[in-house]
Amino acid sequence: MVYAGPQSPKGRWIEYVEGDAGSIVERGERIEQLGQSMIASADTLEQVKDGADGQRGLAVEKLREVVGATYGLLREAGELYEPTGPVLIAYGEALADVQPKITVHVDECAALWATFQSLPGSVEPRGTGGWFEPEADSPEAQQQAEEDAAKLAAYEAWEAEAGRWDADYDTWEDAFDTAAKDIGEVLEGKVKDGFWDNVDGFVAGLQKALAWAGLVVGVLAIIVGGPILALIGAVIGVIALALTIYQKMRGDAGWMQLGLAIVGVLPFGKLGKIAGGKFSFADDMFGGAFGKTAWSAAGSQARELGFAYLFHGRGASGVLGGLRQFVTGNNPNGIGDVMARLLTGRDIAAYEKMSDGATGILPALATASDLMHGLMGVPLKYDGWISMFSGHETIKKRFPAFDILW
Numbered sequence: 001m002v003y004a005g006p007q008s009p010k011g012r013w014i015e016y017v018e019g020d021a022g023s024i025v026e027r028g029e030r031i032e033q034l035g036q037s038m039i040a041s042a043d044t045l046e047q048v049k050d051g052a053d054g055q056r057g058l059a060v061e062k063l064r065e066v067v068g069a070t071y072g073l074l075r076e077a078g079e080l081y082e083p084t085g086p087v088l089i090a091y092g093e094a095l096a097d098v099q100p101k102i103t104v105h106v107d108e109c110a111a112l113w114a115t116f117q118s119l120p121g122s123v124e125p126r127g128t129g130g131w132f133e134p135e136a137d138s139p140e141a142q143q144q145a146e147e148d149a150a151k152l153a154a155y156e157a158w159e160a161e162a163g164r165w166d167a168d169y170d171t172w173e174d175a176f177d178t179a180a181k182d183i184g185e186v187l188e189g190k191v192k193d194g195f196w197d198n199v200d201g202f203v204a205g206l207q208k209a210l211a212w213a214g215l216v217v218g219v220l221a222i223i224v225g226g227p228i229l230a231l232i233g234a235v236i237g238v239i240a241l242a243l244t245i246y247q248k249m250r251g252d253a254g255w256m257q258l259g260l261a262i263v264g265v266l267p268f269g270k271l272g273k274i275a276g277g278k279f280s281f282a283d284d285m286f287g288g289a290f291g292k293t294a295w296s297a298a299g300s301q302a303r304e305l306g307f308a309y310l311f312h313g314r315g316a317s318g319v320l321g322g323l324r325q326f327v328t329g330n331n332p333n334g335i336g337d338v339m340a341r342l343l344t345g346r347d348i349a350a351y352e353k354m355s356d357g358a359t360g361i362l363p364a365l366a367t368a369s370d371l372m373h374g375l376m377g378v379p380l381k382y383d384g385w386i387s388m389f390s391g392h393e394t395i396k397k398r399f400p401a402f403d404i405l406w
Contacts, residue, residue, distance in 0.1 A: 004106050005113035008162040008169075014109050017095070017102050017172050024092030032085025038078030045071035080186060087182045094175035098168050105165035112158035121147030123155050200250055203243050210240050215385050222341045344374025345381075 004014040049071060125148045127133050134140035214236045221229040244261040247253035337347050380395060387394045 004110035005116075005158055005162065008166045009159060010166045012166070012169065014106055014162060014165055016106050017099050017169070019095055019099070021092045021096035021099060024095060025089050026092075028085045028088030028090075028092060030085070031081050031088060035078045035080070035082030035085060038074050038081060042071045042075035042078060045074065083186050084183055087179050087186070091175055091179035095172065098172045098175070101168045102165060102172065105161060105168060108161050109158060109165060112154065112161055116151070116154040116158055119147070119151050119154055121149075121151035123148075123152050125152075200247075200252055203246055204252070207240065207243050207247075210236055210243070214240070218381065218385070222338065343378065344371060345378045346374055 008014050121144070126144055128136040128138075128141045128144070134144055214233065217229055217233045217236065221233060241261045244253055244258055248255070248258045341347050383395045
């Protein structure tokens with residue numbers, strides 16, 4: 001998104017308003033007409049059901065059985081459609097009136113801001129007589145004052161146009177809010193979510209919670225590290241994948257989202273760890289959540305923390321002692337260990353383990369692959385974290401091949 005300068009006087013980015021006003025009005029008219037047709041059809045079906053049409057015969061009796069209570073459902077749908085149409089029409093007409101004005105303001109703001117940036121000088125008048133400043137009443141001082149005045153005038157011109165954009169944007173926003181409120185009043189109490197709709201909402205909320213939990217665990221894994229945090233992160237990834245599979249089945253997620261979730265837990269793009277000269281791809285599968293190595297390491301660390309808790313006297317002192325053990329025990333190399341996790345996703349001990357007892361070109365290539373995987377893959381992870389705060393589109397969503405390769 002390219003904005004026409006800084007934020008407006010009301011603190012908003014100056015941008016166009018999207019939408020096809022003509023299509024919205026046309027859709028509103030069709031919805032209103034459809035609602036009227038539904039209600040008229042419901043009246044006809046009700047007459048058939050009640051025998052008010054005066055028809056007789058076995059076929060008519062069968063028809064009345066088939067009609068049953070369907071006319072009531074059809075009338076309910078018509079009573080939802082008919083009042084919704086005028087709301088959309090009103091919004092479309094408001095959009096048609098204000099959208100061209102907003103477009104003109106955005107273009108004008110962009111031109112005025114470009115002019116402002118091209119001018120020398122300062123909005124705040126520069127001084128004279130000081131260090132690196134011209135002498136008062138000198139030709140240079142006069143030129144400086146003229147430049148500053150022109151710069152200020154250019155900024156004020158942009159600010160005035162931005163204020164006019166604010167006013168018309170308020171008009172559009174009021175129309176949009178009114179339409180949303182009116183449609184909400186039409187639907188209130190008449191449209192209810194079913195069981196699976198409620199489950200979908202719960203899953204979507206849980207996915208967001210898992211994303212934030214993953215961020216917290218990921219940051220702690222960089223600073224502290226250790227098998228417990230690694231295992232928690234792996235379990236979060238597996239649960240997120242399972243929820244994404246459910247969302248794909250329900251049509252709430254696409255193939256790209258599912259693919260990225262799979263890549264997030266499967267070690268594609270790297271050769272895997274080396275233990276005694278052999279690859280342990282299985283230990284990397286699903287982050288180790290389904291392998292005994294990760295659980296055994298986490299269990300050992302948990303026992304160590306339990307001993308530390310008892311050794312330091314239980315209670316608050318025991319908790320603090322356990323926390324110190326948790327931090328220092330997983331950072332034997334201090335800041336170097338933290339930097340290794342920060343840049344590559346692995347601590348120094350992991351790279352030392354890779355090379356233990358391993359000789360030959362294949363293990364060397366595997367170690368290099370893991371290192372390159374970290375250097376290329378970790379920034380993608382950080383980009384995802386930052387997007388949670390900034391709302392920007394992640395690199396791996398824009399270029400999925402990056403995540404598949406790394």
